[in-house]
Amino acid sequence: MGKRALRREPRAHWALLVLAMLVLFAGLCFNGYVTGAGAEGTHVPVEGAPGPAAATEGAAVQRLEPDGTVTSRALPARTIALTFDDGPDPAWTPAVLEVLARYRVHATFFQVGAQINRYPEITRRVVDAGHEVGLHTFTHVAAGTVPAWRLEAEVKLTANALAAAGGPQATLLRLPYSATPRAESAAEYDAWRRGAPGYLQVLADHDTEDWRRPGVPAIVRAIRPGVVMLHDSGGDRAQTIAALDQAIPRLQAKGYRFVTVSEALGLPRPPAAAAAQKWRGLAVRVAQNTAGWLAGALTVVMTVAAGIGLLRLLIQLVTARVHWRRARARHERPLAYLGLVSVVVPAYNEAANIEATVRSLIGNDYPDIEVVVVDDGSSDDTAGIVERLGLPRVRVIRQPNAGKPAALNTGIRHSHGQILVLVDGDTVFAPDAVGRLIQPFTDPEIGAVSGNTKVANRTGLLGRWQHLEYVIGFNLDRRMFEIARCMPTVPGAIGAFRRAAIQDAGGVSGETLAEDTDFTMAVLRAGWHVVYEPAAIAWTEAPATVRQLWRQRYRWCYGTMQAMWKHRDTVLRRGPAGRLGRRGIGYLLLFQVLLPITAPMIDVYGVYGLLFLSPLKVAAVWSGFTAAQVATAAIALRMDRERYGPLWTLPLQQIVYRQLMYLVVIQSTVMALVGGRLRWHRMVRIGAAQQYAAGPPTAAVPMESPGR
Template sequence: MTDAPDASPSPTGHGHGGGGGGKPIFLDATGRRARRLRWAAIAVAAVAAVVLASFVASLVILPRLTHLAVVSPAYSGHVKHGGRHAGNALLHRIALDDRRNRAKPVSAAGTIAGAWFAPWEDGALDSFRHHAADLTHVYPTWLELSPDGSGVLTKDYDPAKNPTTAPLVQAARANGVRIVPVVGNATEGLFDPHRIDRMLDGPNGEAVMNQLVGFVDQHDFAGLQIDFEQLTPEQIRRVVPWLSRLHQRLSAQGKELSIALEVSLSDADIRSLAATVDYAAVMAYDEHGETSVPGPISSAGFVDRSLDRFTRLVPANKLILGVGVYGYDWKVGTEAADSITNTAALTTAQGYRPEEAPAEVIDFDPVALQPTFSYRDDAGRMHEVWFQDAASVANAMTMAQGRGLRGASLWALGEEDPTSWKVFGKHAVPAPQADAAMRTVTLAQAIAFTGEGELLTVTHEPRAGQRTLERDPSSGLITDESWSAWPSAWTIRRRGAPDHVLALTFDDGPDPEWTPKILDILKAKRVKATFFMIGDEAVGHPDLVRRVQAEGHEIGNHSFTHPNMAHVGDERVRLELTAADRALESLTGRQITLFRPPYNADSEPDSYGEIAPIAVASRLGYSTAGESIDPNDWDLTRSTPGGGTHRLRPQEIVASVLAQADKGHAILLHDAGGDRSATVAALPAIIDGLRARGYALTTIGGLVGQTPEQTMPTLPKDEQSLIAADQAAFGFTHLLGVILFWGFSLAIGLGLCRIVLMLGLASGKRARPLPAAGSALPRLDVMVAAYNEVEVINRTIDSLLTSRDVDVRVLVIDDGSTDGTYEAVKAAFGQDPRVLLRRKPNGGKASALNVALAEATAPVVVGVDADTQLSPDALAKLAAWFADPRVGAVAGNVKVGNRRNIVTRWQALEYITSQNVDRRALARLNAVTVVPGAIGGWRTEVLRAVGGYRSDTLAEDMDLTWRVREAGWVIANEPEALAFTEAPDTLGGLLKQRFRWSFGTLQCLWKHRRSVGKHGWFGALALPSLWLFQIAGQVLAPLIDLQLLIALVIRLLSWWAAAQHADISASPDTTLWLTVAIYATFTMLELAASWIAYGFDRENRRDLWLLPTQRLVYRQIMYVVVWRALERALTGLGQAWGKLRRTGDVVLEAGNDTAGHLAGRAGLVIQIFPRDRPRDDAPSNPRRPPEEDPC
């Protein structure tokens, strides 16, 4: 090794400046430019703060709305049941039965804890999912004997028609619950005993039996339950043999057969029917029913008498008790009742008697041992309610167990008191613990309604209730129950249901094309309507908002951006409501008290997602409008009977509205959101048709007797001062939304153009080097600048000295290292004449490379980074290009050699899919924009002629490449000259490196700005592309991700300070979905392009799955870097090079899974010779003949 004395970056005899180049581009050493920009930014921020402050105040201060008047009916005349000691005889008898039967064994078949599943019950599936682990059996009412008795109807089972079937089966299987479908002789609750006669006549009986057995076998269910009700003794006599044969066939397959028995059956019928099955369910409920006088559902005496009778007729271990868990609400004076759930009973009680303590409302009847209450409805009618709760279930279980029954089953899932599961099922707890567990009642999963009409208000949200229980020690029965706090479910109060009065409403406007036409029709017909407006649309069309108001119509809030509020969360809902409210108030000067959620405006929401927006609106003081009459005028495509489609016709809208007129009180139409010509054409006929049928038309407020002046009261004086600021701020957000959308479109367009252009060029047959005049390749001097590279420098030199087919000398310039780099190289290569080591004071990479250039004697020099290792034939492949006298430089192919974490793998993905593809493409046009510092070959005389490396930019290799190209030289690309570099392995290191690259690129673009349009494709395409894609594209690129994630951004911003709320305006959902589709298409194209790029480099494509994460995370980092570079360029502040930490992770050895695999894919062999192994100082090999002209 030649160990030269310390060197300085002074000019050499070769005529090039040592690290020169003058003042760094953009530097303002005085700092004046930065100070001016800072003061300008402060001034702009101050003005913006003043403008936004008042808007922020109006946006975050919750609206103080004037609620619509609510008239609560006065309560009077409720009945309090007396006679606390009337049931003593019953308790005594039950106590005796319990002692008599306590020792009776349970059937060997095991205790049954079952529940009936009615598909029509809204909460049935949720109840089963929550409590499947408590059950042994589930009895879904899926099967129905056909009216003609010839077969079995399975429509209630059909998974294609019944969305609860598949989840029920899945949950049952997962919890080991036996599925026993019920087959009945009823349609929608009406039993038809004549179906049994039709079934038993002729061959129908066998056909039905075959179908039933086949159904059970096909679906691997546990058996069947028969529910044939209201049969005559003769019909029972005829059906018993049929049941016996069915039992035999099912038993032969290991299936069970049970039957549900009415308590009204005769003793003989009970015996004969029970004898045909494995067990029977005693339906000890409906003591009083829908068509009877008010009374208990299943009083303790009724249950006791039923069990006493049945256990005398049938062995107890062959019986299970059917336990009702529902209730009935009777209108006093009529024999008509509505079936209600336990939750509905409790919410009705507190909804209609809110001022009374719960202990004064709910009466636990001492004889029936069942809760009851009464109330007066909105129309003044008295109601009496009896219902079952956990105490009723506990008492029923006590009586069943006292008589040794095999088990019990609840009718029906979804109707029960949630605490019933403390005393029922496989995990029921003993009485003392059960009483404590039943004290707290939670109804969180339920939704209940009170009243009727289209105006909805959440009056109660889920809250636990409290009650105390008293238990008779001798019988074990609960004899008293007292409520101290109401349990609350989601409770919605409905109002606005006057007879023959309908509200005409329009959603999604205002729209400049359709809204004026609708207003003209309403004016001509003298009809007032309610317009639920989108805040963003209102801001864009303020004149239409004012016209709607001026013509006496009502205005409601329809959110600011029209999201599906069932899916966005409470914070987003609140922000949407408040923003739209402020926008509409700023245009009307009136408070907005009405709200209709986009997409879900049903008058009976049945899920938390649908009720949550109503709850938020209720907290803010809004009344939510439903829409029971919906002709779906938004859907412009209709199906024809033949399977085709046609465009929506006005007469179809008219017919739909008229057909639904008696189903509700609010008509939903649309005045925006698409082509509304059919709606406009239908509107006159709708108005005329409804009036002809005796309906009056009004606004939503009119349904509760309110005028638009009452539903839209004047703003308080303290809020009127904010109107001007609100108008300015919302105008800005609307403009921002437009810019955001078109910026997104432009960014997508630029990205697509770049993909098509670069892949098109790169896919062509690449140029090959010309054959050399002689057999030997030119001698090479490899220049390595090193500053604190002790961890990696010796491996780099090793890889260079093991290069094949070329004569190499390595020039190592230590740039003032303080970590022993110089000493390490000297110790390892001090005796190797192919290594020249020099040391100089620290002056930067450019100055170090210029020192190496001054020492170079070979016709070709190669720049290699100190952390980079080359494949053995990389230098030979570079050198081959210099046989062409037009070639001034050659770019190699840089690979990430330390792919050990996601940060480095992201960079590897970028190198392959972006940098290397770009060089392949631009090389075809002699427009390569950078010969990488990690591996780049240069004609020595050209390098000196253009002035060597300069330090006025941080991208000295890019600057040098451009100067060589501007001097008229060809710059080639050699993708098979592989260099494995150490990429930053932390986000901090990556940010530091990429800021230097971005700032250096910006410096070069500014320095060489006069070359745009010159020097062939270099100035005509390459430089403009850098301005477009590297600068403008990177500035716009965040808009792609921002537009896609806009809903998330708004929701996150809603958690921040309110000042940031003003900067967001999302597109309507249709635009958002279009954005998603465009973005997805772009991402798929990018993935396809990356697949092709990996093929160019013959890389393993296993890392392509990282592309989505790179888009969402890694590229955001790049956006920040570009913005920082622009800020530094504008301010003129100085920027140092920045030293990256080295780990020495790049090791090229046999079997190395990173570099070795990559090199192997390229057909190369990687070896590292031990340092004490003799090396051939003059390797040579004939070069491969060139295939084509390189340019």
């Protein structure tokens, strides 16, 4: 099959992902605009030069004539127009309506468009009760602080929202933070003149300032003939309700008349809203409600993800501490001789590293090692390099290219030991790695042991990031998996297996691209225990470019998904297989698939937070999360006896490297869902691990006599 046929990777999903993120971001921004998230207390009345005399010295209801002049009208004597701002509110507006209905009083409600969209049924109730509804902008914006186009849009959006809620075409307008005519500034007048000239501006003769909650008697005294400003939203309005219940019957008994603004001035009944206006309002309502739902859902997702992440860190640290104590106790015992150890090295075009790999293996201080190098149809001189070394106890087996699993099975068949160490052809072992690696096999229940893989080329940002990932993620996870008895992966770079476990697992399968994960899962479900030995150290060459990293992690992630799917039935099993399914595969599904898939949405929410939420809160959350990561990394580095130097790159890793890994998961998930086939991507080696081939051995512990 040709290369083109094998590589059937989807491409359209990237455009869809970008489009989805843009739509999500636009929706969140719309929600931020509508709710004014984080802007509480920032809108204040505009101070400055007063408006023109015709406005500031006029009556409460003002009209802007075509020639630019302002005319105004006052209410008739002994007439009171109660007006309520900032609603509708699900708690206080119905309470106001109940008081007004009790005394058969009609009032004027100046409602916020965004609130109308949230509670259209309340606005409908206000209209059906015979009350009048005016506009109070869409987001309660301070009119004098925004350009004319913004105010015009706010007014139109509010009019559309009112129409969609069943209200008539609006004719009255009250700008937020306005009060009596004398308090009108030049900026507010100019905003009305340029942004909403076709509306009657309703100011107030008497501002009760009930929003300050000055006490019921003070509010009662402020309810007098004229236009009275009250509020039915924006806080606790219990004092307002109580004041209405006292003032209305008292003033009615004195012969005062309570009417709407339009009724007081004899204005004609406003016409019904056009159908097109209703549909526009309905569309904005749907968009607003959807955006609000998205913001709420993402808040929940982010909170849950953060909680799960912190819980994971806590569990990792606790189990790592337990594992560290166990491993320390194990290391204090003399190393046991466990018979011949066969090391199988599958190699394909590994000329850059194979000599260093073989020399590090045969030079190990364990007394009884054989090395079987399986050249899997290399096109370079991999096999020749090993043969020319002429090292004792080293054999080379040549075979046509059949893939790494086939090469491993070939080496296993041609080896003689009951314990086999499987090693990648680019890996360099520490001098005591083999002896350390096999020590857990003194326990007959152990079927496989994972060694400690370290990044050899850890210079530059990319190298340091991968070094931290290996130390923090891979090694902490392995410690945790051993305690939970559900280790899903023994890495191909350094791992040891009991021959009986290999036979029970049916050998190394080539059905997935992550043969090490698939093989380890098969060993686990066969009933064997898999552990981690941090003292068995091997250095491997990590990808040196972003392109190489992408290919490697793409293969790992896609192969892991294949292995999870292959062994999915273990979720319902009992015993060791059940632990693998419910603990190991469940963990991989949550932290290596589901959470990474949601990461782009969380990142979009983070950008939204920078724009609309409190910067201090966003910075505090990010700093706290990063601090927790740095602390965890420091502990992991200490456990691995590594230097703390790379820690400074961790914040950058969260910003750049993490996103790359998330995109890898998304690509792998899409590939799995569409049933695509992925080629084996081999990384070009440069021999970076050779620097450790002749390195000083770690502190040796005497080995017990072989006894033969």
